[in-house]
Amino acid sequence: MSVKLNEERRDVFLNRSRMLLCPSILSSDLADLAGAVNGLGDAVDMVHCDVMDGHFVPNLTFGPPVIRALAAHTDKPLDVHLMVTNPDRLLDAYAGAGADILVVHWETLRHAQRTLSRIRELGCYAGLALNPATPVESAKWLLPDLDMILLMSVNPGFSGQAFIPQVMDKIKETRKLIDTSGYPIRLQVDGGVTSGNAAEVIRAGADMVVAGSAVFGQKFPKEAAEELGRTIRTARAKL
Ligand code: DX5
């Protein structure tokens, strides 16, 4: 199986002083994914693809053919968030379809370290997602195998839900865990991020934010993405 390894496309992920905005296509016009993504121009750093299986979460979305089709129409890195039961059996297919980051949920894993190693073997960055009530410590012994931790700030399944306030402290705790470890791990926050709370999310310690309705749910998605991008970079610059 051939796996795309496009270093230029991934530079954005490695430049850790840059705050990254990752619009979630779940909230976009699903009949025109490429148009929705390309309409954002350079206001988007990575494209967040919410894969749902109707089992782990009560919603069903994008299979590998959809990811492959989108990958052919954008040069932005694809951040593929697998909200699926038994992700192991799908890793090869999504990596082959063009995912740059593959994120698996801690709650779905039986042998987490094995799964994360496999993701890196496939040439992707390895991400671990934690549901709002899953302890930060779940990631502790997996840090050497991780490129990103995704903290859910809503219960996964749908866009347009409200940010769960106690996750703000969880972001701070996770930031401490990462900094103390010394591993170059990115911290992404996903769910209910808006122009009203994005700066606080960055101040708490995130360096990547996902935004669905705050971008695609707006009348002018590109302008909304530009504004959110400015907000998170300014918040970081003031730290
Ligand atoms: C929720 C998804 C999120 C969601 C974000 O299960 O993982 O990525 O699409 O949408 P908003 O930003 O509207 O909460």
Ligand code: ZN
């Ligand atoms: Zn997501």
